[in-house]
Amino acid sequence: MNGLPLHPAIVHLPLGLAIILPLAAIVVAVLAWRGRAGRALLTSLAIAQAALVISGYVAMQLGESDEEVV
Numbered sequence: 001m002n003g004l005p006l007h008p009a010i011v012h013l014p015l016g017l018a019i020i021l022p023l024a025a026i027v028v029a030v031l032a033w034r035g036r037a038g039r040a041l042l043t044s045l046a047i048a049q050a051a052l053v054i055s056g057y058v059a060m061q062l063g064e065s066d067e068e069v070v
Helices: 012-033 038-067
Strands: none
Touching: 012 038
């Protein structure tokens, strides 16, 4: 690579998901309350939440390793 830290590039994914997912969860909750939320919608919300957790962990680990370099 070009020697730049990878953490700043990766950290934007969990930040974006952390902003979007609460709004998406509210929409899914309203749809589920009305009986219109299918299994695919609930599964996609769970997958997005898992992506948030995994990308947050990866960003944290990259930040810890880049801390010594910076």
